[in-house]
Amino acid sequence: MADLGGSAAAAAGEKEPRTERGRKTLRRLIDAAAAEFGERGYHEAAITGITRRAGVALGTFYTYFESKEEVFRALVREMSRATRVHVAEAVKDARDRLAAERLGLEAFISFVRKHPELYRIIEEAQFVAHDVYREHYLTFAEAYRRNLAGARERNQISAGSGDVAETDEARAWALIGMSVFLGMRYGIWDQSLSPARVADIALQLMSDGLRFRSV
């Protein structure tokens, strides 16, 4: 996970190491935890599994984390951030909202394909650390909503009917759901379609809908 990008670290929870050696050990523990949770899931994962992967003694784990749940939460937060950073990066030069959607979705699917453990860990948080899970999607949705509102105000996209704030928010959740399920289906379960092709289909759906364009 060291390669998820970003300055990472800190996240929250873990006791800050004061020496260089400590920082290295912490990093190894986090990476090991990502592997262990990713492969075995939260309940099957064992602290000894983490420390074995990290090449440290069992007790060392508790030098940095209070509990199994705490690493898990720290990990989810780090992964949530990594995902956001990665997608934001991919989108930052997009000329307009629809282009951004296209780029973001393709980046997301590629990312998930490269880091399936990340997907699994975040989704399992729903049952292990619900507050962190919620926070993850609320953060994502809020950013999404802001983007949609901005685009709407700049007349890049339609306003829909009814209260625009409601519309913006519900659209954000709908589009996130689309991405998440496409990520699961075409990023993890089966990789028969390229991320680009999936993004094309989705883009067409989200820009024009199912209806025939009246030309």
Add this chain to the structure above:
Amino acid sequence: MADLGGSAAAAAGEKEPRTERGRKTLRRLIDAAAAEFGERGYHEAAITGITRRAGVALGTFYTYFESKEEVFRALVREMSRATRVHVAEAVKDARDRLAAERLGLEAFISFVRKHPELYRIIEEAQFVAHDVYREHYLTFAEAYRRNLAGARERNQISAGSGDVAETDEARAWALIGMSVFLGMRYGIWDQSLSPARVADIALQLMSDGLRFRSV
């Protein structure tokens, strides 16, 4: 859960009771399991919790099920079927595909709102009985895909670009994702918008997309 509709019971796995008394006990165990898993999640749920709710002795559980996982799988299957039946019922008189989308989504959100445990149990299956989870969504997606293909063939909806089979399927997953996330956000986490309002916003999105209609 006895009111999820359908012929219930059967599902699969459990040993068929031969007496009326046995059938009643089985029914109580299944209902108790739905409550226990719904409230506490798979791992926190205890067999003794199920038998206590059902008002039977611990050993009785094993007269009807092989294991904790078995009840869980049976339950997920039953709930999957109940959801499908419920949505199908709501949609069956729709005049066209878009009308069906509208009705289906509203029905789904209402259903989830009334049975949040159902939602949680199915989602948790992802980590407990992955094959059943997969089966659930594959079944759903396949039905969805067929509906879209039919509508496309009847020229009710656009064909998109590229391979139509690919398009149909990816669209099905995208639309399911939309529904699931709207269900989570507006059905379970917060009920500030009515299912009808959510369905309206989504319908507009999936029929017309974000782009301005050129007329």
Add this chain to the structure above:
Amino acid sequence: MADLGGSAAAAAGEKEPRTERGRKTLRRLIDAAAAEFGERGYHEAAITGITRRAGVALGTFYTYFESKEEVFRALVREMSRATRVHVAEAVKDARDRLAAERLGLEAFISFVRKHPELYRIIEEAQFVAHDVYREHYLTFAEAYRRNLAGARERNQISAGSGDVAETDEARAWALIGMSVFLGMRYGIWDQSLSPARVADIALQLMSDGLRFRSV
């Protein structure tokens, strides 16, 4: 400990067994716990030590007790009661208070000599289950105080000076302290003097004091 006298059992805390087999197992666990705690002390004692002595599997312990501390508390209560019963028994035919003191002390020292584990367990409760320890001595002191008050009212003993209620109570605690320390010194640490001899010396002290009788 089955021979501590009294109908015992119940005490408190443990889950009542519903079958005869269960009652036997519970009894064996309690006896095993008394031996384990008595020999090794609370912290060195292990649940596996208890179940090994009882000849049952580890899990069986938790069929009857919630935790290590819970057995310990149950044990302390049982032993407290056993001590009280034993002393009360020895004293019940005493002709007056001083005779009762003599008989009670001798019985106490003999009892402690026969059941040193009991002594150790109750005293350790001070650091493991302080409320139970306190309850033990408060109960003992209250009974003692009542006896002294009765004897005083019947003019068997002097009233001392100042508030009689205060005097009765403080005397009760002083006399208990005497017994406990004599029990430790001559019952457990060293058995060079007979309980009767110790009781004689103490009786003389508590009846006449250190001062010369003015005859």
Add this chain to the structure above:
Amino acid sequence: MADLGGSAAAAAGEKEPRTERGRKTLRRLIDAAAAEFGERGYHEAAITGITRRAGVALGTFYTYFESKEEVFRALVREMSRATRVHVAEAVKDARDRLAAERLGLEAFISFVRKHPELYRIIEEAQFVAHDVYREHYLTFAEAYRRNLAGARERNQISAGSGDVAETDEARAWALIGMSVFLGMRYGIWDQSLSPARVADIALQLMSDGLRFRSV
């Protein structure tokens, strides 16, 4: 605890520091240990708790002590000595034995009231460092016995019946027991009576006993 009086430190066990800085650190560790053990008891106490209170790093503890048990033993010895010194001080000008008893008991109860942690630490030694505990009371009892023997030889107090050596010793233990329990009851558990009042009641009991004086 720095104010327990006496030349302090030395006690035994700890490595003698050679610098002024070292002496200060040792003193802080001992005071911190007294607080930690007094508040949390031996088993709950943590070395990190001691070093945190002392404001030094964990490893520093082991510069001065071999182990947790060693500090504890050193502490018990220091406290035992402090108690003896304090009581001896209070008693040194007493005109006779009974006056000394009165002064000693009042001083003891006041001392315990001011230093409850001292009381708890010494009593817990019974289960952690039994030899030190034993040594504490043996020392106390021997001093007490000597005092009683001297008073008896000077005809200040009665000789009782039977072997005088046995009588002296058993009386010493009985009187210590009285003091300890009065200290616990009126010094620590509840402070409703003044030490002077408790000492008065006890003095009357130990000088005249429960019986009516025949005047």
Add this chain to the structure above:
DNA sequence: AATGAATGAGCATTCATTCAT
């Protein structure tokens, strides 16, 4: 002298499952 990261033995507790009645 002081630091703090690393170690790992040790143990309480959980709970699904079995099975004799």
Add this chain to the structure above:
DNA sequence: AATGAATGAATGCTCATTCAT
């Protein structure tokens, strides 16, 4: 069919102690 006592593998966590810096 129903009961509930018995089982024991599995694992998270604590913390005194060591030691390289």
